[in-house]
Amino acid sequence: DTAVSQTPKYLVTQMGNDKSIKCEQNLGHDTMYWYKQDSKKFLKIMFSYNNKELIINETVPNRFSPKSPDKAHLNLHINSLELGDSAVYFCASRPGTTYNSPLHFGNGTRLTVT
Amino acid sequence: TQLLEQSPQFLSIQEGENLTVYCNSSSVFSSLQWYRQEPGEGPVLLVTVVTGGEVKKLKRLTFQFGDARKDSSLHITAAQTGDTGLYLCAGPFQGAQKLVFGQGTRLTINP
Numbered sequence: 729d730t731a732v733s734q735t736p737k738y739l740v741t742q743m744g745n746d747k748s749i750k751c752e753q754n755l756g757h758d759t760m761y762w763y764k765q766d767s768k769k770f771l772k773i774m775f776s777y778n779n780k781e782l783i784i785n786e787t788v789p790n791r792f793s794p795k796s797p798d799k800a801h802l803n804l805h806i807n808s809l810e811l812g813d814s815a816v817y818f819c820a821s822r823p824g825t826t827y828n829s830p831l832h833f834g835n836g837t838r839l840t841v842t
Numbered sequence: 843t844q845l846l847e848q849s850p851q852f853l854s855i856q857e858g859e860n861l862t863v864y865c866n867s868s869s870v871f872s873s874l875q876w877y878r879q880e881p882g883e884g885p886v887l888l889v890t891v892v893t894g895g896e897v898k899k900l901k902r903l904t905f906q907f908g909d910a911r912k913d914s915s916l917h918i919t920a921a922q923t924g925d926t927g928l929y930l931c932a933g934p935f936q937g938a939q940k941l942v943f944g945q946g947t948r949l950t951i952n953p
Contacts, residue, residue: 732884769928771885771943783939818884825939828873828892831932833884 731755734819734834741809742842749804749837751819757832759783759825760802762794765816765836777802778825809841845869846931846944854950859921863947865931866913872934874914875941876905879928921951 734751741747753760761784762774776784777796791807802819816838820831849864865874873892877885889898891907891914898905902925904917918925931944 768945769879769948770945771930773940773942776939778939820884822941825937828875828890828934829938830875830887830890831877831885831941833886835883 732819732821732832732834734837736837737835738838738840740840740842743809743811745809746805746807747809747839748806749817749819749839751802751804751834753800753819753821753832755821755823755832757821757823758799759822760796760799761820761822761831762802762804763818763820765818767815771818775802775804811841814839814841844945845935845942846933848929848931848944848947850947851945852948854952855921856952857921857923860917860919861921861949862915862917863929863949864913864915865944867933868912870911872911872938874907875932876914876916877930877932879930879946885928885930923951923953925949926951
């Protein structure tokens, strides 16, 4: 199946821990993103990579570090987790960055920090 | 302040009714996209509108892009329980590298 897949689906951890979320797309897209969806369902862009190069870095704490080993993968590592990091994190890819190019989302990782 | 404001934020109606939800901005967008998100899943693209005044139909869903390309609407005719979900509009920003989202309309269709 062609898709954007991210793991794990659920992640429950304690404050102060370090965790990673993995994302892979087999759609052949050049551009990948991380979005954060808060409890009110608002989707906020965090990072974007185009062909392994960082092109968007929103005002995200530097505890969040994305890594793109190749254009099909974009992982998110989070250090020193805080309660406020609890949210659903979505990976997405896009065939290009033209104005009408749509996003293809994974099914999300629900992160709960206790 | 959000670039895209969606209204209403919540809407609950009976099956068979018609409804319209809105996506408004003070900025001009080169295009707007509508997505639907179901619980436990990522948003899925429904449609992209590109030309001011454009109307696109997807079965019982009708999407319109405002003449000035600052707003869009989604009209659902004879709503069904399967239409329940979170409807999000999104538009390109900063040279189209970013897609920014509205806060969504949570639609519930009751049987």
